Amino acid sequence: MAAAASPDAVRSDHQRPQGDARANAVVADAVPHVRLAGVGKSWQRKLDTFVALDNIDLCIGRSEFVSIVGPSGCGKSTLLMVIAGLIASTHGSVYVDGAPVERPLTDIGIVFQRDLLFEWRTVLDNVLLQAEVRGLDKAASRTKACDLLAKAGLAGFESRYPHELSGGMRQRVAICRALLHECRLLLLDEPFGALDALTRDQMNLDLQRIWSEERQTAILVTHSIEEAVLLSDRVVVMGARPGRIVHSVAIDLPRPRTVQVREGAAFGHYYAEIRGAIEHA
Amino acid sequence: MPDTTAGTVWMRRWVERSVGLRDAFLVFVVGCALLEVGARAGLYPPYVLPAPSAIALRLVETAGLMWGHMLTTLVEIVGGFFLAVVVGVLLAAAIVFIPFVERGFYPWLVVLQVIPKVALGPLLIIWLGFGYLPKILIAFLVAFFPIMIDTMVGMKSVERDAVFLMRSMGASQRSTFFLLRLPHALPHVFGSLKVAVTLATVGAIVGEFIGADEGLGYVLIFANGSMDTTLMFAALIWISAVALVLYMVVGAIERACLSWHVSQRSGAGAA
Numbered sequence: 344m345a346a347a348a349s350p351d352a353v354r355s356d357h358q359r360p361q362g363d364a365r366a367n368a369v370v371a372d373a374v375p376h377v378r379l380a381g382v383g384k385s386w387q388r389k390l391d392t393f394v395a396l397d398n399i400d401l402c403i404g405r406s407e408f409v410s411i412v413g414p415s416g417c418g419k420s421t422l423l424m425v426i427a428g429l430i431a432s433t434h435g436s437v438y439v440d441g442a443p444v445e446r447p448l449t450d451i452g453i454v455f456q457r458d459l460l461f462e463w464r465t466v467l468d469n470v471l472l473q474a475e476v477r478g479l480d481k482a483a484s485r486t487k488a489c490d491l492l493a494k495a496g497l498a499g500f501e502s503r504y505p506h507e508l509s510g511g512m513r514q515r516v517a518i519c520r521a522l523l524h525e526c527r528l529l530l531l532d533e534p535f536g537a538l539d540a541l542t543r544d545q546m547n548l549d550l551q552r553i554w555s556e557e558r559q560t561a562i563l564v565t566h567s568i569e570e571a572v573l574l575s576d577r578v579v580v581m582g583a584r585p586g587r588i589v590h591s592v593a594i595d596l597p598r599p600r601t602v603q604v605r606e607g608a609a610f611g612h613y614y615a616e617i618r619g620a621i622e623h624a
Numbered sequence: 625m626p627d628t629t630a631g632t633v634w635m636r637r638w639v640e641r642s643v644g645l646r647d648a649f650l651v652f653v654v655g656c657a658l659l660e661v662g663a664r665a666g667l668y669p670p671y672v673l674p675a676p677s678a679i680a681l682r683l684v685e686t687a688g689l690m691w692g693h694m695l696t697t698l699v700e701i702v703g704g705f706f707l708a709v710v711v712g713v714l715l716a717a718a719i720v721f722i723p724f725v726e727r728g729f730y731p732w733l734v735v736l737q738v739i740p741k742v743a744l745g746p747l748l749i750i751w752l753g754f755g756y757l758p759k760i761l762i763a764f765l766v767a768f769f770p771i772m773i774d775t776m777v778g779m780k781s782v783e784r785d786a787v788f789l790m791r792s793m794g795a796s797q798r799s800t801f802f803l804l805r806l807p808h809a810l811p812h813v814f815g816s817l818k819v820a821v822t823l824a825t826v827g828a829i830v831g832e833f834i835g836a837d838e839g840l841g842y843v844l845i846f847a848n849g850s851m852d853t854t855l856m857f858a859a860l861i862w863i864s865a866v867a868l869v870l871y872m873v874v875g876a877i878e879r880a881c882l883s884w885h886v887s888q889r890s891g892a893g894a895a
Contacts (some may be wrong), residue, residue, distance in 0.1 A: 424788065429792065449793065459786050472793070476790065507883070
């Protein structure tokens, strides 16, 4: 069984002096793509201070697929929004390619639990929203959007409206929208949480396939340990109150992974280890 | 959807609607018949409740005259309504996006709303005379508040994550407004427009009550002065017809603009 490393041990792979970050950018994994240093987030409430995130250190290598799991309310989603620059941290810093994140990152693809499709736009126009906001070339974006939709099994649905689609199909459209521009970082905030188990399995496989083509750095927040193990290179376990990292497991399973991987012994070990970490958090 | 199916669906809907209307029509006919009998039997004097046949006759006789008054009232209603839409939506956007406007103006708009607009009527007549203007203004004052409030609600009720999504695409405030907030608010806006158009009708008629020499409200007051109940009923029918038609026009525009929205899907056809 692949050794479960402590967070520090895993991080040591990526921790290099910041100076050579850009010089070595070509060498995969040489430099952390995303680095969190002592990130904390707290809210002032009427009587006390609510600590959502406490002293989070995390390094994520280029092209690495990392999942963050943990109990409800442990701040997983908040952490993702802090990385995206959409919520400001109160302590510490987030670095992407060595540069501190001070405003919303715009060269990322982001998918939320709710698909957030605009009901007044067709499927194709929803995907093209990305191009419209960014002012990308129309014809090229259109071609790429149709291509992505076809890959997601949505060919022929381009001119349908979101309300004509099932939950799984809607979320596929949202993923296509996130992938339309060439992004290096994919942030997924429980994208499959609202889907039934069978649809979810299929979506996991599809996401793996799509991701393996471009190998963006991906950070997936999820409730599902199975999903995390199936998709990730590394699973980070968070504990609640305050939200903090309690464990980190490198997943050493060959890719591409199939649903059958879940029946293997190695998968079972990973599952048990993560499960244990969550329970003892 | 292929044309043939669309056509059949449309036809089936029309038939369904006609069936619904048939029952409504039946109630109308029976009601009229009862009133007719009551009037002819002398159960109550005709100046209290004229026979439906007398009202119908009067409607035909005065059609040309009423048409002119109706046009006057229509101009007042539509003028006030349009003003209310423009001002209501712009104010709502300003309140949502400019904190100073919310702090400085919103309380006064609420105060303005609680003043009975009818009570402002005499003042407006002094300021603006007896022409169209005071009626348009009263119609506007009565109609703009619901539009403003509903538009505000629509623009504010955008999900946080949807705004996050736009920001992560690098969207400016401006494009977030036009691509997300405004279309998101549209169903709310149209809901309020239906309320506002009937309110604008009330405003225009009340404005004519206070001081006018033309318009359906004027006819109503005039008929009241001469105890001409039949003419009053005729004027009332005209006013209701105008309000109904305007309501249906707004409904039609709504259906055309919001075909994507839940409220407009098959079976939810309100109007």
